[in-house]
Amino acid sequence: xxxxxxxxxxxxxxxxxxxxFRCDPISEHNRLYWYRxxxxxxPEFLTYFQNEAQLEKSRLxxxxxxxxxxKGSFSTLEIQRTEQGDSAMYLCASSSRATSGSAxxxxxxxxxxxxxx
Amino acid sequence: xxxxxxxxSMDCAEGRAANLPCNHSTISGNEYVYWYRQIHSxxxxxxxxxxxxxxxxxxxxxxxxxxxKSSTLIxxxxxxxxxxxxxxxxxxxxxxxxxxxxxxxxxxxxxxx
Numbered sequence: 001x002x003x004x005x006x007x008x009x010x011x012x013x014x015x016x017x018x019x020x021f022r023c024d025p026i027s028e029h030n031r032l033y034w035y036r037x038x039x040x041x042x043p044e045f046l047t048y049f050q051n052e053a054q055l056e057k058s059r060l061x062x063x064x065x066x067x068x069x070x071k072g073s074f075s076t077l078e079i080q081r082t083e084q085g086d087s088a089m090y091l092c093a094s095s096s097r098a099t100s101g102s103a104x105x106x107x108x109x110x111x112x113x114x115x116x117x
Numbered sequence: 118x119x120x121x122x123x124x125x126s127m128d129c130a131e132g133r134a135a136n137l138p139c140n141h142s143t144i145s146g147n148e149y150v151y152w153y154r155q156i157h158s159x160x161x162x163x164x165x166x167x168x169x170x171x172x173x174x175x176x177x178x179x180x181x182x183x184x185x186k187s188s189t190l191i192x193x194x195x196x197x198x199x200x201x202x203x204x205x206x207x208x209x210x211x212x213x214x215x216x217x218x219x220x221x222x223x224x225x226x227x228x229x230x
Binding site for chain 1: 151153158159160161162163166202204208217218219220221222223
């Protein structure tokens, strides 16, 4: 257990429905990341927060995807009008970078597995 | 970030040392080498990282060549629970204010009895 929790662990939904996932990072970590992982592939970066500011979004994050981190603590990832291609494991990670140039180890949660029927 | 090259798969006998190679020939001076592993259906687990010097922790050792173009992760006494996909990642920490990990396909390590 890394201290990063995700909820739910599994989600099955029908195409066209909206889904929301939650990530609770390690409490003192100011950085939070979302990744997506499809079968047989390594995780792919989606977006990143430093405190409550969303600083980077991947091209993978279409306009159906939105992420928030309203108080700089937990984060949510919402997918609207889900498609079968959205089926994947959604991973959250957090880190705390003390100084510029220092190591910034990310700790991952267990992931939320989404299945879109 | 520099790209990495890893073997697709490797087998290791239980109790023996597992040596996992990674090539990162385009690495630059401010880039760290990170290793993570992912056991089936779980999130990636941090193992170790290094910049120039060899590193050791309770899980593994990281050997980085002097020219930093390649590295080896060593699991000293592999157990069946070490069966996983191992990812070698090179990441720049320069003056950027953010940092994503770029995962490749990794090495599937199977530890056999």
